Amino acid sequence: MKQAKARDVDWRSGKTNFYVQFGGDDVLEVARQAxxxxxxxxxxxxxxxxxxxxxxxxxxxxxxxxxxxxxxxxxxxxxxxxxxxxxxxxxxxxxxxxxxxxxxxxxxxxxxxxxxxxxxxxxxxxxxxxxxxxxxxxxxxxxxxxxxxxxxxxxxxxxxxxxxxxxxxxxxxxxxxxxxxxxxxxxxxxxxxxxxxxxxxxxxxxxxxxxxxxxxxxxxxxxxxxxxxxxxxxxxxxxxxxxxxxxxxxxxxxxxxxxxxxxxxxxxxxxxxxxxxxxMRYLGHDGYVRIARQILEAFGRLRDGLEAIEGIEVVGDPDLPVLAWRSADAPLDAIVSAMTRRGWFVRTMTTPRAVHMGMITLHQAPVVDAYLESLRESVAESRAR
Ligand SMILES: Cc1ncc(COP(=O)(O)O)c(C=O)c1O
Missing domain, CATH: 3.40.640.10 (Type I PLP-dependent aspartate aminotransferase-like (Major domain))
Structure with missing residues (x-):
């Protein structure tokens, strides 16, 4: 089983926002024990x-x-x-x-x-x-x-x-x-x-x-x-x-x-x-507010960082930390391939044609800068092609 799992996305490293929501190791442990x-x-x-x-x-x-x-x-x-x-x-x-x-x-x-x-x-x-x-x-x-x-x-x-x-x-x-x-x-x-x-x-x-x-x-x-x-x-x-x-x-x-x-x-x-x-008992109202604050901070950093990359724009004006971005000029498929080569699990959407990042939670917070850096490189690479 461990061998089979080795081919799965390592969600803990923040390489995917899809499928797993993370509120911290302590929260995971509480859920696991219960x-x-x-x-x-x-x-x-x-x-x-x-x-x-x-x-x-x-x-x-x-x-x-x-x-x-x-x-x-x-x-x-x-x-x-x-x-x-x-x-x-x-x-x-x-x-x-x-x-x-x-x-x-x-x-x-x-x-x-x-x-x-x-x-x-x-x-x-x-x-x-x-x-x-x-x-x-x-x-x-x-x-x-x-x-x-x-x-x-x-x-x-x-x-x-x-x-x-x-x-x-x-x-x-x-x-x-x-x-x-x-x-x-x-x-x-x-x-x-x-x-x-x-x-x-x-x-x-x-x-x-x-x-x-x-x-x-x-x-x-x-x-x-x-x-x-x-x-x-x-x-x-x-x-x-x-x-x-x-x-x-x-x-x-x-x-x-x-x-x-x-x-x-x-x-x-x-x-x-x-x-x-x-x-719910472990976090209580205050615990959830603390996590929401951390997620909002990471989401804000991600959003600002995306908007600062020339040619990349956030789709719409999200009210909650769910994010999609699109490319104004460089070909999206080439950017997606370049991001995938850098180890990111990337999903696209059709309307508009964009990269859908899914729900942002705490495992993405430490990798926001790395994601933005990979994206900057990927955009430059796909423009140069
Ligand atoms: C807005 C919304 N509604 C419903 C669902 C379906 O939830 P589930 O996958 O737990 O069936 C999702 C799943 O992502 C969702 O984002």
């Missing part, structure tokens, strides 16, 4: 493992508090942002069935920048997902969304932030449109829910997106991104607990009698739940 303690326990069996239920309840309550939910709110832990989005869309579909049982194929309208998880969920739920163009600043164009609303539409959504360019969609405007047209609003805050509140406390200005906005009915929030938990931890959060039957499945027409499970899986590892609880 996950280890609950390695064999099954989150499906809360009657046998009441401690796991308590951990879940605590984590959900803390997340609801972070997104300004009211006393009637509720939610469940899932294994991924994609699963959280699935259950939020399912709740919206169930809601629409109470009003429009005749609706064969409900429709949801999302900006083009929304995560593919919306289309995955749409396929599973029998919902048509329509993507609308973005404004010039890469945020959702609410008028374009309005034009797609028809009698079949049940939900409109925005992201906080969207993964492509790191910008937060105009959620208050999307919510106003939804109130006017009596639609469900989902906010995909898989990236931002566990960063924005702490970044704000650290002094950053981040556009509003949570339950404090009237009309927002559900939010997806990933713990395994900026929450720094173990992989396999996300949450689907709801303004009102009446949507609980949409994500808690119950059944009794089989020989064993009553069965209940929350989310998609039956058997579920308790390890990511334990890791989430432990990291």
């Amino acid at each position: 996950a280890d303690l609950f390695f064999s326990e099954n989150a499906h069996g809360v009657a046998a493992f009441p401690s796991v239920e308590r951990l879940q309840t605590d984590v959900v309550a803390w997340l609801l508090d972070l997104v300004e939910a009211g006393p009637m709110a509720d939610g469940c832990l899932t294994a991924s942002g994609s699963e959280s989005i699935l259950f939020c869309l399912k709740a919206a579909r169930d809601w629409s069935r109470t009003r429009r049982p005749d609706l064969a194929i409900p429709k949801v309208v999302v900006p083009r920048s929304a995560h593919p998880a919306f289309d995955k969920a749409g396929g599973l739920l029998g919902i048509e997902v329509v993507r609308t163009p973005l404004r010039a600043d890469l945020r959702a164009d609410v008028e374009a969304m309005r034009r797609q609303i028809c009698a079949r539409t049940i939900l409109v959504a925005g992201s906080a932030p969207q993964f492509g360019h790191g910008v937060v969609d105009p959620i208050p405007e999307i919510a106003a449109l939804a109130i006017e047209t009596n639609l469900w609003v989902h906010v995909d805050a898989c990236v931002g829910a566990l960063f924005a509140p702490f970044a704000r406390a650290a002094g950053a200005t981040i556009p509003p997106f949570d339950f404090s906005i009237d009309g927002v009915r559900s939010i997806s929030a990933d713990i395994h991104k900026y929450g720094f938990g173990a992989k396999g931890a996300s949450a689907a959060l709801f303004r009102h607990s009446c949507w609980r039957p949409s994500y808690v499945f119950t059944f009794d027409d089989w020989p064993i009698g009553s069965y209940a499970s929350s989310g998609l899986a039956g058997t579920r590892s308790a390890a990511p739940i334990a890791a989430a609880w432990a990291v």
